[in-house]
Amino acid sequence: xxxxxxxxxxxxxEAGYLASPAVATTVFLADRLxxxxxxxxxAGVGKTELAKAVAEVAGARLxxxxxxxxxxxxxxxxxxxxxxxxxxxxxxxxxxxxxxxxDIFSEEFLLPRPLLTAIRGDDPKVLLIDETDKAxxxxxxxxxxxxxxxxxxxxxxxxxxATRRPFVVLTSNASRELSEALRRRCLFLHIGFPDExxxxxxxxxxxxxxxxxxxxxxxxxxxxxxxxxxxxxxSVAETIDWARTLLALGADTLDETVVRDTLGVxxxxxxxxxxxxxxxxxxxx
Amino acid sequence: xxxxGVAERLTGLVGALRAHGLRIGTGETVDAAQAMEALGxxxxxxxxxxLAATLLHGTAQRPVFDPVFDLYFPRGVGAPQGQPTNRExxxxxxxxxxxxxxxxxxxxxxxxxxxxxxxxxxSPTSDGWSSHQTLEWLRPQTxxxxxxxxxxxxxxxxxxxxxxxxxxxxxxxxxxxxxxxAEARRRVAERRGRDEIARRAVAPTADRVDFLFAGxxxxxxxxxxxxxxxxxxxxxxxxxxxxxxxxxxxxRRTLRGSLSTGGVPMRPVLRRRRPVxxxxxLLCDVSGSVSGFSDFTMLLVQALHDxxxxxxxxxxxxRLDEVTPLLTHGTADPEGLGTRIRDxxxxxxxxxxxxxxxxxxxxxxxxxxxxxxxxxxxxLGDARTNMSDPNLPAVRHIAQRARRVxxxxxxxxxxxxxxxxxxxxxxxxxxxxxxxxxxxxxxxxGRLLPI
Ligand SMILES: Nc1ncnc2c1ncn2[C@@H]1O[C@H](COP(=O)(O)OP(=O)(O)OP(=O)(O)O)[C@@H](O)[C@H]1O
Ligand SMILES: [Mg+2]
Numbered sequence: 001x002x003x004x005x006x007x008x009x010x011x012x013x014e015a016g017y018l019a020s021p022a023v024a025t026t027v028f029l030a031d032r033l034x035x036x037x038x039x040x041x042x043a044g045v046g047k048t049e050l051a052k053a054v055a056e057v058a059g060a061r062l063x064x065x066x067x068x069x070x071x072x073x074x075x076x077x078x079x080x081x082x083x084x085x086x087x088x089x090x091x092x093x094x095x096x097x098x099x100x101x102x103d104i105f106s107e108e109f110l111l112p113r114p115l116l117t118a119i120r121g122d123d124p125k126v127l128l129i130d131e132t133d134k135a136x137x138x139x140x141x142x143x144x145x146x147x148x149x150x151x152x153x154x155x156x157x158x159x160x161x162a163t164r165r166p167f168v169v170l171t172s173n174a175s176r177e178l179s180e181a182l183r184r185r186c187l188f189l190h191i192g193f194p195d196e197x198x199x200x201x202x203x204x205x206x207x208x209x210x211x212x213x214x215x216x217x218x219x220x221x222x223x224x225x226x227x228x229x230x231x232x233x234x235s236v237a238e239t240i241d242w243a244r245t246l247l248a249l250g251a252d253t254l255d256e257t258v259v260r261d262t263l264g265v266x267x268x269x270x271x272x273x274x275x276x277x278x279x280x281x282x283x284x285x
Numbered sequence: 286x287x288x289x290g291v292a293e294r295l296t297g298l299v300g301a302l303r304a305h306g307l308r309i310g311t312g313e314t315v316d317a318a319q320a321m322e323a324l325g326x327x328x329x330x331x332x333x334x335x336l337a338a339t340l341l342h343g344t345a346q347r348p349v350f351d352p353v354f355d356l357y358f359p360r361g362v363g364a365p366q367g368q369p370t371n372r373e374x375x376x377x378x379x380x381x382x383x384x385x386x387x388x389x390x391x392x393x394x395x396x397x398x399x400x401x402x403x404x405x406x407x408s409p410t411s412d413g414w415s416s417h418q419t420l421e422w423l424r425p426q427t428x429x430x431x432x433x434x435x436x437x438x439x440x441x442x443x444x445x446x447x448x449x450x451x452x453x454x455x456x457x458x459x460x461x462x463x464x465x466x467a468e469a470r471r472r473v474a475e476r477r478g479r480d481e482i483a484r485r486a487v488a489p490t491a492d493r494v495d496f497l498f499a500g501x502x503x504x505x506x507x508x509x510x511x512x513x514x515x516x517x518x519x520x521x522x523x524x525x526x527x528x529x530x531x532x533x534x535x536x537r538r539t540l541r542g543s544l545s546t547g548g549v550p551m552r553p554v555l556r557r558r559r560p561v562x563x564x565x566x567l568l569c570d571v572s573g574s575v576s577g578f579s580d581f582t583m584l585l586v587q588a589l590h591d592x593x594x595x596x597x598x599x600x601x602x603x604r605l606d607e608v609t610p611l612l613t614h615g616t617a618d619p620e621g622l623g624t625r626i627r628d629x630x631x632x633x634x635x636x637x638x639x640x641x642x643x644x645x646x647x648x649x650x651x652x653x654x655x656x657x658x659x660x661x662x663x664x665l666g667d668a669r670t671n672m673s674d675p676n677l678p679a680v681r682h683i684a685q686r687a688r689r690v691x692x693x694x695x696x697x698x699x700x701x702x703x704x705x706x707x708x709x710x711x712x713x714x715x716x717x718x719x720x721x722x723x724x725x726x727x728x729x730x731g732r733l734l735p736i
Binding site for chain 2 (some may be wrong): 021025026028029032033035040041137174175176180183184187188190217220221223224227254255256280281
């Protein structure tokens with residue numbers, strides 16, 4: 001898919017994603033070695049966005065499995081369309097039960113879910129398994145099976161094997177430790193907070209009207225907040241929100257009043273706001 | 286590099302990482318070799334990222350990986366190019382690099398500084414390169430004011446963000462110090478063999494640093510790990526709770542439900558756990574020797590407090606006092622917690638060293654009602670009684686009233702009972718566990734915390 005790491009970075013940038021060298025290198029290798037990519041990092045650093053950008057660059061369809069507590073095989077893999085099966089049975093054509101049974105367990109009555117969708121068909125796909133850490137351990141076993149062989153066995157239909165393997169991205173906030181076995185299947189990428197220069201470029205890309213000087217100040221203040229011991233430090237998503245807010249307020253430089261009035265966009269906990277205000281020498285909020 | 290050289294480099298790197306406790310299999314090593322082939326050697330930073338992507342499985346491993354990588358794939362070989370420099374010239378150029386925030390130039394200067402001023406000894410067996418000596422001589426921290434002035438003079442830093450400038454410069458200087466340390470390690474490794482240096486001179490991951498020997502920076506890093514660790518443990522507790530509530534069938538309700546199906550128990554009714562959550566009491570030795578351990582554990586328990594119906598925390602040195610309220614408000618200022626506890630609570634009588642016997646006796650006497658059949662008690666400390674009476678009856682008394690009592694001891698098990706340690710005596714009465722680092726602590730907490 002890519003000839004070099006530079007090409008990865010350049011094409012992702014065209015799709016609106018500015019990749020650090022670590023991100024570009026790892027995406028390049030995931031493609032070359034044909035391995036799934038496990039992306040970990042704090043909320044709002046662009047993990048999901050990366051998968052979307054890769055799909056766009058590859059001209060691939062994005063198939064997304066959003067994980068949550070309680071997600072199960074019937075949500076992740078496939079399910080039989082019971083309602084349709086019942087209709088078919090009660091329509092009761094003139095045939096034996098065996099014939100009916102063969103018929104209702106055919107592809108027509110199958111509801112493919114993301115994991116099955118991702119391995120069927122010949123078109124290129126990116127499979128995004130988002131927030132893997134939210135799913136229960138049992139689902140991890142399922143993922144492990146699929147990521148090893150890229151095949152799924154449906155007892156009534158037989159085994160479906162991918163003719164074209166999808167590019168797989170798993171994301172995790174590390175709220176739960178993923179199993180060693182799953183990690184071993186994947187290339188590992190940690191996305192942390194970007195360095196100043198990269199974050200400035202992201203802000204200017206996402207918030208076009210913002211001046212270079214204000215973008216620089218915004219990124220520096222966010223950087224200072226990340227050095228404080230807060231319950232939740234601001235991520236890239238918050239930096240972008242803050243920049244948008246400042247633009248909407250028509251602020252062209254930062255001053256105490258505007259920072260104080262908008263700190264709530266960056267920090268979500270009241271005690272974080274108080275603490276940051278004190279450290280930044282803002283008057284009482 | 287020759288093909289053999291490359292393979293050897295890679296196996297050396299993998300061996301050193303394994304020696305630091307990273308689990309790396311053959312599969313990963315093969316992937317890493319393929320990554321090297323695909324990336325080539327032209328760009329060292331890409332190689333670094335490629336090897337990290339193939340060999341590592343988690344974020345916590347990265348601080349070990351980077352210095353080890355620097356040894357096996359060094360920035361250069363031998364001494365830096367150029368003429369030897371004098372101190373003032375080097376400081377001038379460093380000030381300029383700090384002003385421009387030019388990392389590459391700072392790296393170059395680190396190499397020159399170590400080469401010019403970091404060497405010591407004059408026999409091949411004992412000499413080496415010292416980052417400490419280099420930094421003592423160069424004193425980069427004293428450039429702060431100068432760099433600040435020159436950044437201000439360039440303009441563009443007026444207004445609100447000026448207040449951030451000093452901290453930013455400090456971080457740049459801190460970065461330079463790390464570059465000097467890396468360079469000194471590289472030079473030593475050239476002389477003594479990188480395998481040895483990679484094992485000895487690279488610090489372990491923060492969660493494997495002994496609480497008793499952790500420095501300030503490492504303790505700060507641990508404090509930052511409290512919230513993520515707490516989240517991880519909370520999910521583990523939730524899973525244990527789910528497992529515990531699953532499986533037990535409520536016979537009475539199953540039979541009652543079966544009346545509608547003609548007495549055939551069609552649908553087993555699972556017993557719902559009582560919604561009451563357990564209570565926790567923490568008794569923490571916060572005397573100097575073990576305070577790093579206690580502070581960390583208190584913060585962790587506080588972060589987990591909504592898992593319990595009640596958490597009470599007591600601190601002691603040779604007197605004991607309740608510090609629960611200090612802790613509740615302490616999450617906003619974790620680094621100040623220890624100081625506040627020692628300032629605001631009454632923890633010492635007429636001398637300053639730990640006395641477990643008196644403190645435990647005081648607890649049993651004054652706060653006995655804090656412990657009941659639903660309470661799990663954790664005692665945190667090294668059980669070093671300074672030769673005074675361990676007061677075993679007090680511990681026996683607490684153990685009788687509580688649901689469980691666990692003692693977490695930050696000392697290596699082999700040290701228990703040596704000198705003034707009363708650990709073996711206490712361990713006969715309550716379950717005592719060795720708990721030397723954050724890794725052991727999180728495993729223990731995940732396993733022992735009541736659900
Ligand atoms: N390198 C980047 N280039 C372009 N946009 C970025 C980059 N990093 C982050 N963003 C922007 O930051 C925002 C948050 O990204 P995203 O939702 O992908 O984060 P996430 O890591 O998936 O977070 P979560 O863990 O909460 O799901 C998006 O609006 C995205 O466009
Ligand atoms: Mg996301």
